[in-house]
Amino acid sequence: MKRLALTLLAAVALPGIAHAQATDTATADVGVSGTVAKLCMLGTPTPAPVDVGQMANTSGARVGKIAVIAPRTVTLPGSFCNFAGSAITVTATALVSNDASAVEPGFAKAVNYTADVTNWAAGSATVTTAATAGGGSPTASATGPTQPAPKVADLDVTLSNFTAPSDFLLTAGAYSGLVVVKLGPVASGGE
Amino acid sequence: MTHNLKRLAALSAAAVAIAWSGAAAAQSSDTDTKNFAVVGNVPAMCVGGTIAGTGGTFDMGVLIDINTGLLRTDLAAPPKVLSGSFCSARSTITVNATPMAAQTFTSTPPAGFSRVVDYTATASGWTTTPAAFATGAGSNPAAVQTRATAFSGDITVSVGSFSTNGGATQRLVADTNYQGNVTVTLAVAS
């Protein structure tokens, strides 16, 4: 019983340690994270399709041969990539006669041209088709320089330099070709 | 214990959310491609060539044998070449010829005489079968020939088979100027 009283005293004799402590501020955090994936989008080509009209002279010293065709421009508005390191690849197919028959000596059934895509990187992406008079090898492709930062811009595709292979006479009929523009990351060859 | 379970539930819910949004954007979106057509046309046309130098005339010279007064039987002239002709599509070549007729003596000659010489004009080199027109014939179906493809080349025009209109025994009236015309026409075939 004596011991019990002692214990009580001892407990009471230890006051004040909790009282001396400063008040606690508690902080919690909720981390928030997300990602944005790499994205490229091209605007809808306008105006399209391109109809260059009559391509051969009907009079003069160059009658029957390719006429001077003024350059045409097609715009892809609001094209963008949201990451650094993108490039344009342009693939052009020469205008080839829809008539499948073989071509006579001295005649061509294809019209070559140059397609030039500007406003993306510091230089343009340019390709010139090299179809033969018989319409062979009509497609050519090229990739332009790298755009080193994200970018949004109106791309311009200019078609010019319309020529006939060997400057031959052109066979009559409807001709058709195609321009394909691709925008995407530069093929990584190791960075 | 309760708190830990709640935390696990929150984290697993977040993991599910990530998987779901990933699947929705499964297509590769870092590349985009657009294209447009380029079209044009070349009209079907034919362009006639030119004869070099001053050679637009077949000069047949003296038409009669001076001993008989009848048409010479050896009339010949070198052919003429039309160069630089072309058609950009399938075409027809047509030869037309008018007989050689006396230009000064234009009235009807007396019996036994003729003032007209017939001949055949031929255009070759364009089609497999040359186009030919005989001025004395009632009809000339061979005068129009068709070529199925575009062509660029020389057309050789020749004249021959001369005969006296009205009969070989007729004599030709005297005239220093007998003249006929040969016309070669290239036209786009439909």
Place this chain on the structure above:
Amino acid sequence: MKTSILAAAAIIAASAALPAAAQNATGTVTINGSVADRCQFTLPSDVINAGELSLQGSGATAGKLDPSKLDGQSRTLQGWCNGTAATMSVEAQRLVNTTFTTTPPAGFDRVVNYTATATANSANATDTSVTDGAGTAVPVGLFTGDVKVTLSGSSSPTSGLLVAGDYTGQVLVTLTPAVALP
């Protein structure tokens, strides 16, 4: 020492055990203690992984912020405060692209702002990430239970295209007990 304690104990015991011939005497021992004002989080951390933040597809808004990825997202922490004068504040820190760290070109954003709301004991504290620092502290009082953090009103500074990369931000919730009494 033992002797003195025993002597004191003996005195007390003796005084207690003395049969009072005339009257009882009562001694009082006062016990004092105190509980300081405190706040604590028992579940102090969580993560919101919002996934792909930009709009997909091919419309005019493709590549821009999709507000539905952040708006309405919530996580519930656990905490308590034992004083009636406790207050709560929240700080929303904007999401920043940690992959692309330079100034973005015209037409692009690399930051996503939002409003964070912390709710505990029916009290709401809010803050927008547009301005640095925590929002105004609100009284939350004596409570133990959920501290719910909700995001809303997400936007990007120019409403432009978002630069590709990883985005990171955080919401800080602070529970402050009352200022210590003198």
